[in-house]
Amino acid sequence: MDNKPLEGLLVLEFSQFMAGPTAGLRLADLGARVIKIERPGTGEGGRQIAIKNIFVDESSLVFHTINRNKESYAANLKDENNLEDIKKLIRQADVLTHNFRPGVMEKVGLDYENVRKINPKIIYATVTGYGNEGPWATKPGQDLLVQSLSGLSWLSGCEQDGPVPFGLAVVDMYCATHLTQGILAALLKRARTQKGGLVEVSLLESALDMQFEVLTTHVNDGRKLPQRSTARGAGHAYLSAPYGLYKTRDGYMALAMGNVADIAETIGLSGQSYQDASAWFSRRDKILEEFASMLCEKTTAEWLALLEPKGIWCGPVNDYHRFFQEDGFIGTGMLQQVVLQDGTSLTTTRSVYQIDGEHLYADRPAPKVGQHNTSIVHDYLEN
Amino acid sequence: MLPLAGYTVVDFSQFLSGPLASLRLADLGARVIKIEKPGTGDICRQLYTSNTVLNGSSTVFHAINRNKESIVLDLKDEADAQVVWDLLAGADVVLHNFRPGVMERLGFDYASVREINPTVIYGEISGYGKEGPWVERPGQDLLLQSLTGMTWLSGDAAQGPVAMGLSIVDMFAGSNLCSAILACLYRRALQQVGAHVHVSMLDSAVDIQFEAVTTYFRDGQLLPQRSTISNAHAYLAAPYGVYRTQDGFLALAMGSIPVLGKLLGCAALETFADGEQAFRERDSIKTILGAHLLTEPTAHWLEILEAADIWCADVLDWRSLTAHDAFKVLDMLQEVSMGDGFGYETTRCPIRIDGERLVSAKGSPKLGEHNKKIMEELYG
Numbered sequence A: 001m002d003n004k005p006l007e008g009l010l011v012l013e014f015s016q017f018m019a020g021p022t023a024g025l026r027l028a029d030l031g032a033r034v035i036k037i038e039r040p041g042t043g044e045g046g047r048q049i050a051i052k053n054i055f056v057d058e059s060s061l062v063f064h065t066i067n068r069n070k071e072s073y074a075a076n077l078k079d080e081n082n083l084e085d086i087k088k089l090i091r092q093a094d095v096l097t098h099n100f101r102p103g104v105m106e107k108v109g110l111d112y113e114n115v116r117k118i119n120p121k122i123i124y125a126t127v128t129g130y131g132n133e134g135p136w137a138t139k140p141g142q143d144l145l146v147q148s149l150s151g152l153s154w155l156s157g158c159e160q161d162g163p164v165p166f167g168l169a170v171v172d173m174y175c176a177t178h179l180t181q182g183i184l185a186a187l188l189k190r191a192r193t194q195k196g197g198l199v200e201v202s203l204l205e206s207a208l209d210m211q212f213e214v215l216t217t218h219v220n221d222g223r224k225l226p227q228r229s230t231a232r233g234a235g236h237a238y239l240s241a242p243y244g245l246y247k248t249r250d251g252y253m254a255l256a257m258g259n260v261a262d263i264a265e266t267i268g269l270s271g272q273s274y275q276d277a278s279a280w281f282s283r284r285d286k287i288l289e290e291f292a293s294m295l296c297e298k299t300t301a302e303w304l305a306l307l308e309p310k311g312i313w314c315g316p317v318n319d320y321h322r323f324f325q326e327d328g329f330i331g332t333g334m335l336q337q338v339v340l341q342d343g344t345s346l347t348t349t350r351s352v353y354q355i356d357g358e359h360l361y362a363d364r365p366a367p368k369v370g371q372h373n374t375s376i377v378h379d380y381l382e383n
Numbered sequence B: 001m002l003p004l005a006g007y008t009v010v011d012f013s014q015f016l017s018g019p020l021a022s023l024r025l026a027d028l029g030a031r032v033i034k035i036e037k038p039g040t041g042d043i044c045r046q047l048y049t050s051n052t053v054l055n056g057s058s059t060v061f062h063a064i065n066r067n068k069e070s071i072v073l074d075l076k077d078e079a080d081a082q083v084v085w086d087l088l089a090g091a092d093v094v095l096h097n098f099r100p101g102v103m104e105r106l107g108f109d110y111a112s113v114r115e116i117n118p119t120v121i122y123g124e125i126s127g128y129g130k131e132g133p134w135v136e137r138p139g140q141d142l143l144l145q146s147l148t149g150m151t152w153l154s155g156d157a158a159q160g161p162v163a164m165g166l167s168i169v170d171m172f173a174g175s176n177l178c179s180a181i182l183a184c185l186y187r188r189a190l191q192q193v194g195a196h197v198h199v200s201m202l203d204s205a206v207d208i209q210f211e212a213v214t215t216y217f218r219d220g221q222l223l224p225q226r227s228t229i230s231n232a233h234a235y236l237a238a239p240y241g242v243y244r245t246q247d248g249f250l251a252l253a254m255g256s257i258p259v260l261g262k263l264l265g266c267a268a269l270e271t272f273a274d275g276e277q278a279f280r281e282r283d284s285i286k287t288i289l290g291a292h293l294l295t296e297p298t299a300h301w302l303e304i305l306e307a308a309d310i311w312c313a314d315v316l317d318w319r320s321l322t323a324h325d326a327f328k329v330l331d332m333l334q335e336v337s338m339g340d341g342f343g344y345e346t347t348r349c350p351i352r353i354d355g356e357r358l359v360s361a362k363g364s365p366k367l368g369e370h371n372k373k374i375m376e377e378l379y380g
Helices: A019-029 A061-067 A080-092 A112-118 A143-149 A170-193 A203-210 A212-220 A260-266 A284-295 A300-310 A320-325 A373-381 B017-027 B059-065 B078-089 B102-106 B110-116 B141-147 B168-191 B201-208 B210-218 B257-264 B267-271 B276-280 B282-293 B298-307 B318-322 B371-379
Strands: A010-013 A033-038 A071-074 A095-098 A123-128 A197-202 A244-247 A252-255 A314-316 A335-339 A345-349 B008-011 B031-036 B069-072 B093-096 B121-126 B195-200 B241-244 B249-252 B312-314 B333-337 B343-347
Touching: A010 A019, A010 A080, A019 A033, A019 A061, A019 A095, A019 A123, A019 A170, A033 A080, A061 A345, A061 B210, A071 A373, A080 A112, A080 A373, A095 A170, A112 A123, A123 A170, A143 A170, A143 A203, A143 B241, A143 B249, A143 B312, A170 A197, A170 A203, A170 B168, A197 A203, A203 A212, A212 B059, A212 B343, A244 A284, A244 B141, A252 A300, A252 B141, A260 A284, A260 A300, A300 A314, A314 B141, A320 B210, A345 B210, B008 B017, B017 B031, B017 B059, B017 B093, B017 B121, B017 B168, B031 B078, B059 B343, B069 B371, B078 B110, B078 B371, B093 B168, B110 B121, B121 B168, B141 B168, B141 B201, B168 B195, B168 B201, B195 B201, B201 B210, B241 B282, B249 B298, B257 B267, B257 B282, B257 B298, B267 B282, B276 B282, B298 B312
Parallel strands: A010 A033, A010 A095, A033 A071, A095 A123, A123 A197, B008 B031, B008 B093, B031 B069, B093 B121, B121 B195
Antiparallel strands: A244 A252, A252 A314, A335 A345, B241 B249, B249 B312, B333 B343
């Protein structure tokens, strides 16, 4: 689209791994020029963190997913000349992000206090694992560890399972949205007041914010712990029956919140036995089992054909094969092709933002370490 | 000054996704006015979790709607609709999460609002986009998780589909909308142009899975395979997972298998190589590791592993977490107070600006609590 909201802005990304670079990707898709500042040779740590051990064009596939639409400038922060160049870049930048552990940027003189002296209008944004103070300040800030420390792992699965982590780096990703929001809000404030600012987020605070509804329940219900259901497939520790996933004759289906008596009647149970709405939570496990014993008798399509016309909130449980072939998905245009430096191509997602009727596509591949040094020197460092 | 000080958000949205976006805008300094329907208001008021009722509404409602005002208006009533128009005329941001077509029928769609307020930022959240075969489907979190393949990523291989136990599609969609609104407010501050912003829950659900989706298409379209035990990520090699110990649990992120074998005194692990083998044979590795970790308490293992800089952690529940100094130092909880003096505790905004935590003592509004005040402001 023309006139992307962040066009003309320069973002220097010292961030590595997932949370910071995901925010960088959002800013890039919104129109900013994002330059990764990487150590010469190996580059940022995320290049070596692979999922399924897949590497493409010398970096992990995950790295390519998170870092498309960015440039790379290789510099050694411990080398004085390199550091001077970086400071020159900082003087012209609008945003700087990093996720080093507390103390690292101080050592090279690029902490906020020093950076704002170089550029008082900069937005300086940091991601830590657990904040800058307290007993966990130097602990590794990693998604699974934060899930485990924040109580998040007691919300999925069944009572008998022990902790069940969310099977994606949800804390990293949620933290990335917070970082993005903080940076955008600070940019807005700068546009209104001509002043730069400091934005700080942490994985732990993001993990707590992700649980804000249930934590609010916890601190107001006598501090009871979440009670997951004993029934396999239950979908939420705090929600009443029938909320969950059920086995059918040919697969699985989902039932969200709804009137239990009406649903019972529709699937062949006696609605009369489910009239008392307060029992939908207190007898949750039992109701889930009773529903499961009926729902396994017909196919998913047969059940949906009975339930959907009544306005009952239900749906199929798809795997990727099925989902990606659905017209409803294909029509969204959510996928885009990115041609990598080695000529092979990658099918990945586009930005989720639709602005003035247009989706934001950006198919420029992730950079090699230092790939843009020459053009960046030309654009920012020659005078 | 807060970044959005002086801005007004008129919010038609209900449940979680839209109201989460306006909560963030409120914490960043905007005044948020919820437009609620007569009688019931935002349906979320009655969406009780574990049957807990707090001063007449659900705890969930109180968590999502603190720091906002409420005006009750019947969108189909002519006199009330005029009040809506007068609010829209002065709004910086408008948002809703009705199904596609509803706002067009009510007459408060973007094209109409822009006519009286050309620089408005108009944000909307849909379930499945604004067209296509699914537009009429309910945009509900568990249904979106199920539809998009997400339920095959958590839990162990034999457990069937496992939902993520929070409304995370709602939350990401709301958060994404908030980001897009902020970006367009920034553009407006420089260029005095409005914007129409839209985010769907469907796109947001796929976006959360962007690593897995990209891997699926690059890797011959193989379905994600969860490990048979201690699964924490279908695409990651051993040891990534949570393990039982003698007295509790231990989380292990990325790490070298032979190194772990040495540190933990588990010779059987030293025969495995990192990389390819640690992924391919992760079930065997995790089984050996799991049996070994059972022999000592969590603290014993943590002492050894932390000293060697291995990425590991204890597994806490909320009681042990909230009692911990590392939690207390964050000051993540705040006490808020409602118009009738009722106080409750909840979380604060997770973003800090210029070293300050963003807190606000204002609790959620009673249904229609601010009708009188807002009418006076509009009409004297």
